[in-house]
Amino acid sequence: MGEPALRSATNLSLVLGPILMFQGRRLRRTIPRLPEASGLCTGLVSGASPCLASPTLASPPLNLLLIGESTAAGVGAAEHSEALVGQLAHATAARTDRAxxxxxxxxxxxxxxxxxxxxxxSELEFTPDVVVLALGVNDVLQMHSASVWRTELRELxxxxxxxxxxxxxxxAAVPPMGRFPALPQPLRAVLGLRARLLDxxxxxxxxxxxxxxxxxxxxLAPNQATALFCADRFHPSPAGYRLWAKHLSAVVETACGCRPSAV
Known part of the structure; x- marks a missing residue:
């Protein structure tokens, strides 16, 4: 679907305004409020095993900084090691054969x-070699226009x-909100189209x-929803974060100019 068609489709939010407002208020009351991932907000992955203490390394590690919304904060996972940042660090280390x-x-x-x-x-623990931005869902929910989104992303x-x-x-791509099981129709369709427009x-x-x-x-295929979303059916499960991180790590590798490890 082209951008003009996406813009036209998202105008459905004006026509369906009362229904969408009702569904949105009901969703805020009923969706479980899950905590952010626990544990330190920094870490190190060396080989296949994440750890918090820095071992003696033959070469310096790749410094990865993730900035974002609740998915960056790890909602849906118990600890950061199984949330997006930990899974992305692990997948990138596996791809690049580098800590x-x-x-x-x-x-x-x-x-x-x-x-x-x-x-x-914020204070940064290191000078990053790559910065990953995981955003968009809240800009969609706040009905930010495409022009506002572009301006604020550029400023970021x-x-x-x-x-x-x-x-x-x-x-990171704006998550496919049209596949979020927690969202009822037609709210799901409208937010899904707005997410695609921002992306x-x-x-x-x-x-x-x-x-x-x-x-x-x-x-995401419709039959993947159960496994890839956590209990609130809005945020990824650890399996969802793992799939997302594996996909994202290929772009991180390219961005860093890293060569893939030998197979």
């Missing part, structure tokens, strides 16, 4: 604008450059900026 040090700046409810503030206000990239230099940046704009922005990459979406 990966990671840090996550994640907060439930974060938008692109809030992520920028988080980055500028500028903040990354300000803090971290000319480091590669990877946009299309993120992809275009990545093509306009230097050393910025877009991951592309993970395609």
């Amino acid at each position: 990966v040090a990671w840090q996550v700046l994640g907060r439930s409810g974060a938008t692109a604008r809030r992520a920028r503030s988080m980055l500028l206000e 990239v500028s903040a990354v450059r300000e803090r971290c230099g000319s480091v590669p940046v990877v946009f 299309r704009n993120a992809q275009r922005l990545a093509s306009e900026l230097e050393v910025v990459f877009h991951s592309g979406a993970v395609e």
Whole structure:
């Protein structure tokens, strides 16, 4: 579906406004509020095993910084080792045959604008070699326009450059909200279309900026919902994070200019 068609389809939110508002209020009352992942927000993966203490390494690790919303914060997983950042570090280490040090700046409810503030206000444990941005769901829920999303995403990239230099940046695709089991119809369809519109704009922005990459979406079949979503049916389960991280790690590898390990 082209962008003009997506824009037209998302205008359904105006026609269906009262229904969508009712469904949204009901969803906020009924969806379980799960905690963010526990444990330290930094770690190290060496080979196939994540650990928190830095071993003696023959070469320095790849420094990975993940910034984002509740998925970056690990909602749906008990610990960061089985959430997006830990799974991404593990998948990247397996691809590159290189240790990966990671840090996550994640907060439930974060938008692109809030992520920028988080980055500028936080202390970084290292100078990252790559920064991954996992955002979009809250910008969709707050009905941010494509132009607002692009502007705030561009400003976030500028903040990354300000803090971290000319480091590669990877946009994780806006999650496919049209597949979220917790969302009733027609709310699911409308939010799914708006998510696709924002993701299309993120992809275009990545093509306009230097050393910025877009991951592309993970395609979800309807029968995958049970295994890939956690108890709230809105956030990924550890299996969902694992699938997403495996897909995303290929783009991280490309962004870093890493060569794949020998098979």
